[in-house]
Ligand code: RP5
C-alpha cells in the first residue's frame with residue numbers, strides 16, 4: 001500500500017545493509033511466504049544501550065500493547081501481533097528485522113508540529129496560486145541532518161511526556177535552536193510561542209508513519225498537529241534558527257510537488273484541504 005513504501009527502501013538508512021526485497025503482493029503477514037528471509041540489523045548506536053533504547057530481547061521482556069512503566073508500548077493502530085517475543089510491524093513486511101536505528105521494540109512514538117501561515121506578498125496581501133487560484137500556505141520546515149530531506153520539525157515523545165509538550169519542545173529545539181539559547185533567550189522563545197501552542201490546534205493525523213527507519217519489529221508512529229498563525233503576527237515574526245538534528249530551517253510553500261520526509265507530504269495535504277488552501 002501507499003503508506004508502506006519508504007519502509008521498504010532498498011538500502012537501510014545510515015548503513016550499507018540491503019533489505020530483503022518485498023514486492024507489494026508479499027507485504028501482508030497474512031500472505032504465506034516461506035522464502036522470506038529478512039536481514040537482521042540493529043545499529044551500533046542502539047546496541048550501545050543509550051537511555052532512549054530498549055535492551056535486546058532475551059533478558060528483557062517488555063509489556064507489549066500496554067503502558068510499560070513510563071514507556072508507551074501501545075499502538076495508535078490498535079493491538080499488534082507479538083510473534084516469538086517480537087512485535088510485528090502492523091503494515092507488514094519491511095525486509096529487515098531487529099530494530100535498525102530505532103530504540104524501541106514495537107511503536108516508537110513521535111509528535112509532529114505543523115506550524116503554518118498564509119503566504120503574503122510585500123504589501124501583506126495573501127498570495128494565491130496561479131493555477132489552483134487558492135491561497136498558498138507556508139509551513140516551518142527543517143532539513144534533516146541524517147538524510148538531507150525537508151521535514152516537519154518533529155521528534156520523539158520522551159517517556160511520560162505529554163504530546164502537547166513534545167510538540168512545543170521539538171519545534172523550539174529544531175526550528176528555534178532553544179537548546180543553544182541562554183536561559184533568558186529560552187524564556188523569550190517560550191513566551192512567544194506558548195500562546196500558539198496552547199491553542200488546541202487541528203489534529204491532522206495519528207498513527208503509523210511510513211518512515212525509512214522502520215523494520216519488521218520497530219516502527220514510527222506520530223501525532224501530527226497543525227498550529228496556524230492566521231494573522232501572521234505570532235510565530236511568523238520569530239527568527240528561525242536550525243538546531244539539534246536540523247541542518248536548515250525555512251518557511252516552505254505547502255504544495256504537492258515539494259518532496260518531504262516519510263509520510264509528511266500526506267500530512268500537509270490534509271492541512272491544505274482543511275484550510276481550503278492550494279495543494
Ligand atoms: C518521523 O520521524 C516522524 O513523523 C517525526 O517527524 C520524526 C521523529 O524522529 P526524529 O526526528 O526524532 O529522528 O517518522
Ligand code: MG
Nearest residue numbers: 154155170244
Ligand atoms: Mg528533535
Ligand code: MG
Nearest residue numbers: 153154155245
Ligand atoms: Mg526530529
